[in-house]
Amino acid sequence: MADHPQKAQANLFDVYLRLRPPQAGNASAEKFLLVEELEEGDAPTHITLNPPNDRRRAIEKFAFTRVFEEDATQLDLFQGTKVLPLVEGALAPHGGDGTDGLLATLGMTGSGKTHTMLGCRSQRGLTQLALDVVFRSIQSNIVDYESTPALEASIRSSDTSEANIHSAAAFLESVFGDVTAPSRAGSRATTPLIVRPSHMNFCPQLPGQYPDSPKSVRLVRHQDDLSHVTMLSTPPNQKRRAIVPRRTPTASLASKLTNTSPPKKHYMALTSSVKSKNMTKPDLLKGDYLPPATPRRPLQRPSALPQIPDISSVRASCDPSAEYAIVISMYEVYNDRIFDLLTPPVKSNATKEYRRRALLFKCTETSPDRKVVAGLRKVVCGNLQEALMVLEAGLHERRVAGTGSNSVSSRSHGFFIIEIKKRRRGRVNGPWGMSTLSIVDLAGSERARDAKTQGATLVEGGKINESLMYLGQCLQMQTDLNNNAKPNLRLFRQCKLTELLFTNSFPSTPPSHSASHRRPPQKAVMIVTADPFGDFNATSQILRYSALAREVTVPRIPSITSTIMSSGHPAGQSQQPEPDMAFSSPVSSPVLQHRSLFHPSSNHNRGFSPISDNERGTMENAALEIARMADMIDQLNGELSHESEARVAAEAHLMSMEDRIIELEQEIREECYADFEQRLAIEMNRWKASLSLEQERGEEHWDRKVEVLARSVGVVVTAPSDEDDVENEDKENVLIENLEQENERLRREVAILKRELSSRTPSKRAPLQERGDLPSSKSDISSLGGKLEQLKVSNGSPTKKVRKLPPKKWESVAMDDDMF
Ligand SMILES: Nc1ncnc2c1ncn2[C@@H]1O[C@H](COP(=O)(O)OP(=O)(O)OP(=O)(O)O)[C@@H](O)[C@H]1O
Numbered sequence: 001m002a003d004h005p006q007k008a009q010a011n012l013f014d015v016y017l018r019l020r021p022p023q024a025g026n027a028s029a030e031k032f033l034l035v036e037e038l039e040e041g042d043a044p045t046h047i048t049l050n051p052p053n054d055r056r057r058a059i060e061k062f063a064f065t066r067v068f069e070e071d072a073t074q075l076d077l078f079q080g081t082k083v084l085p086l087v088e089g090a091l092a093p094h095g096g097d098g099t100d101g102l103l104a105t106l107g108m109t110g111s112g113k114t115h116t117m118l119g120c121r122s123q124r125g126l127t128q129l130a131l132d133v134v135f136r137s138i139q140s141n142i143v144d145y146e147s148t149p150a151l152e153a154s155i156r157s158s159d160t161s162e163a164n165i166h167s168a169a170a171f172l173e174s175v176f177g178d179v180t181a182p183s184r185a186g187s188r189a190t191t192p193l194i195v196r197p198s199h200m201n202f203c204p205q206l207p208g209q210y211p212d213s214p215k216s217v218r219l220v221r222h223q224d225d226l227s228h229v230t231m232l233s234t235p236p237n238q239k240r241r242a243i244v245p246r247r248t249p250t251a252s253l254a255s256k257l258t259n260t261s262p263p264k265k266h267y268m269a270l271t272s273s274v275k276s277k278n279m280t281k282p283d284l285l286k287g288d289y290l291p292p293a294t295p296r297r298p299l300q301r302p303s304a305l306p307q308i309p310d311i312s313s314v315r316a317s318c319d320p321s322a323e324y325a326i327v328i329s330m331y332e333v334y335n336d337r338i339f340d341l342l343t344p345p346v347k348s349n350a351t352k353e354y355r356r357r358a359l360l361f362k363c364t365e366t367s368p369d370r371k372v373v374a375g376l377r378k379v380v381c382g383n384l385q386e387a388l389m390v391l392e393a394g395l396h397e398r399r400v401a402g403t404g405s406n407s408v409s410s411r412s413h414g415f416f417i418i419e420i421k422k423r424r425r426g427r428v429n430g431p432w433g434m435s436t437l438s439i440v441d442l443a444g445s446e447r448a449r450d451a452k453t454q455g456a457t458l459v460e461g462g463k464i465n466e467s468l469m470y471l472g473q474c475l476q477m478q479t480d481l482n483n484n485a486k487p488n489l490r491l492f493r494q495c496k497l498t499e500l501l502f503t504n505s506f507p508s509t510p511p512s513h514s515a516s517h518r519r520p521p522q523k524a525v526m527i528v529t530a531d532p533f534g535d536f537n538a539t540s541q542i543l544r545y546s547a548l549a550r551e552v553t554v555p556r557i558p559s560i561t562s563t564i565m566s567s568g569h570p571a572g573q574s575q576q577p578e579p580d581m582a583f584s585s586p587v588s589s590p591v592l593q594h595r596s597l598f599h600p601s602s603n604h605n606r607g608f609s610p611i612s613d614n615e616r617g618t619m620e621n622a623a624l625e626i627a628r629m630a631d632m633i634d635q636l637n638g639e640l641s642h643e644s645e646a647r648v649a650a651e652a653h654l655m656s657m658e659d660r661i662i663e664l665e666q667e668i669r670e671e672c673y674a675d676f677e678q679r680l681a682i683e684m685n686r687w688k689a690s691l692s693l694e695q696e697r698g699e700e701h702w703d704r705k706v707e708v709l710a711r712s713v714g715v716v717v718t719a720p721s722d723e724d725d726v727e728n729e730d731k732e733n734v735l736i737e738n739l740e741q742e743n744e745r746l747r748r749e750v751a752i753l754k755r756e757l758s759s760r761t762p763s764k765r766a767p768l769q770e771r772g773d774l775p776s777s778k779s780d781i782s783s784l785g786g787k788l789e790q791l792k793v794s795n796g797s798p799t800k801k802v803r804k805l806p807p808k809k810w811e812s813v814a815m816d817d818d819m820f
Pocket residue numbers: 019020021107108109110111112113114115116120221223224406408409410411442443444445529
């Protein structure tokens with residue numbers, strides 16, 4: 001290999017490889033991964049991957065920043081992976097803002113990522129060790145958040161991510177302390193942190209088995225003993241009955257599952273619903289996550305936390321002229337969505353299910369040049385103990401499930417973020433600078449066949465593999481950077497995971513109007529974990545994209561060919577070294593070189609009869625052809641497996657999209673429902689207002705009617721008192737009746753007169769006009785008309801005006817008719 005890994009300057013990550021010790025029951029398997037020993041005292045950096053059971057496959061050699069063998073301890077990892085410089089970079093001992101640090105693990109499921117990052121019950125992981133060294137290093141410079149009220153406002157205002165900031169005391173009290181506080185949904189499992197006495201291990205009782213049974217179950221491997229199943233968040237009153245004979249976790253859980261009625265719905269049940277759509281009914285097996293049916297009680301405070309390895313003598317330098325505040329947040333990327341691990345799920349009013357709101361990774365008003373996860377809950381911690389308890393609380397929310405490959409498999413990528421805030425000492429209102437230390441425990445890639453996942457867990461697995469495939473593409477880009485090519489930033493935006501991991505990998509460019517300065521790129525460390533006895537194909541795939549350098553060697557001509565070829569040398573004749581039969585591997589690689597690893601001995605084929613040059617040439621050609629074809633088969637196999645995985649990922653993606661659609665539909669329904677309710681309320685108010693207006697108008701109308709009537713009969717209407725209302729109404733009715741009778745009588749009389757008038761000759765009509773009860777002049781007629789009009793008005797609508805037209809000579813009789 002041309003490049004020594006440690007010389008590579010432009011790497012986005014320093015990449016370390018940690019090999020895990022063989023799992024129980026795997027000892028007889030063939031070890032395919034060998035560490036290349038270096039000289040005494042030098043740490044190994046290269047490994048060779050020998051394909052098991054297939055000598056024709058290419059042998060690959062990979063280079064890492066450093067390789068940790070099976071016997072490496074947590075302390076070795078802490079020291080060897082340079083966590084201390086990472087912490088020191090973030091503390092910025094020489095003044096100014098610190099450099100962001102990223103520490104992540106990558107590997108197959110069950111290869112030891114969580115073990116490395118979070119340790120086990122007796123050993124601390126890199127997260128705890130990093131926290132320990134942070135608090136140890138700044139212990140005389142850390143602010144006292146609890147007893148300095150002004151700090152709260154200044155830390156809040158320095159936050160650029162729209163976060164909810166809490167003090168550790170308040171947060172921990174709400175999570176662990178107050179039994180009377182509202183129930184906390186979502187706590188699911190013990191974490192590697194808690195050291196519990198052995199009598200506290202129980203077999204899970206599934207929801208519904210006992211009235212007060214715990215609502216969440218998690219399979220936990222007790223140390224390395226696979227036959228134990230541990231129940232978590234166990235209410236104290238259940239501890240008595242939970243001790244059961246040892247059974248295998250699978251059998252135990254499967255038999256319980258088949259005897260149990262289906263659990264009630266929960267926020268996770270959406271994925272289950274898809275499962276029920278797509279899968280056959282009885283597939284509620286080992287891989288399925290049983291969501292809690294109802295909210296859980298507050299968490300039990302951890303009884304003890306592991307203290308080993310001890311790093312009490314280790315300290316990073318810090319800036320003596322600065323004061324520091326440590327703010328912690330935790331989130332997970334699950335099915336390509338970000339969820340806060342420190343905010344418990346909330347009950348939806350519409351569905352009565354517990355759900356968590358996905359958060360956005362975006363630029364905010366106060367962070368225009370840098371994307372941040374917006375809306376997280378953050379906790380200000382004053383000491384290591386508080387920080388570990390916050391970590392513990394967050395881990396309880398993280399999604400895990402038992403699979404065929406790992407009894408406690410992480411189903412999401414977990415992010416633990418330590419924000420190191422720093423400002424000049426003594427400056428009460430001084431601005432805070434900030435750097436972050438992100439510790440990431442990635443979910444492991446898995447093969448559905450081995451993991452035996454089904455339903456929701458299968459979908460999760462697909463999503464995990466998909467995001468890791470994108471991560472692989474991004475990691476391969478390290479080569480481009482080494483060649484000074486411009487990074488293809490679009491690659492990082494393919495999924496949330498790569499966006500989060502790589503967003504700080506390049507110097508930020510603040511907008512010209514912004515006062516903030518250019519931030520240096522983060523320092524990143526990737527620890528790749530691998531099981532040398534595990535799945536060869538999956539492991540080699542991860543190593544291919546994560547290694548800093550790679551060398552492929554196609555094995556030399558099959559031995560039979562070389563035997564035939566070398567048979568051409570007469571006994572005792574010295575044999576020339578054969579030309580290398582190495583061929584280009586079609587697989588692209590960051591540093592791809594081809595070189596034979598095999599050096600045939602010079603005289604091991606003596607004693608065979610010579611063959612002609614012609615035959616030798618044919619043989620060589622044949623051998624070349626065979627090797628080429630073997631290589632091609634390898635390539636095709638690789639492509640096939642890649643395509644199959646892509647198909648599984650696509651199917652999983654499809655299923656998760658269906659999930660998402662259901663979720664969206666639910667959200668839209670809720671929104672529509674709320675919108676409808678709001679509109680209905682507005683319409684009701686409008687309707688009520690118009691009704692009362694109508695009533696008012698009606699009353700006014702009636703008043704005017706009475707007024708007109710009163711005027712027509714010469715009655716003075718006084719404002720009616722409440723007591724007179726009924727009496728007045730009666731009087732009005734009588735008046736109206738009288739007037740109607742009078743009107744009727746007059747109509748009859750007029751009709752009689754009309755008839756009389758029409759029966760007379762025009763010359764005889766005049767005497768009729770002399771009758772006293774008939775209007776004699778035009779003015780009389782109009783006054784009578786006015787009177788009748790008034791009567792009409794009082795009978796009908798007071799607002800309706802009668803249109804008066806000047807009478808025409810030839811219509812005088814008709815006009816009289818109209819007037820009535
Ligand atoms: N180096 C190690 N030494 C001892 N035990 C280990 C080591 N690595 C892993 N293990 C054990 O192997 C089991 C699986 O490891 P772990 O849960 O860390 O895997 P993982 O890579 O995080 O898997 P997943 O991706 O499914 O979450 C655990 O019981 C863990 O304690």
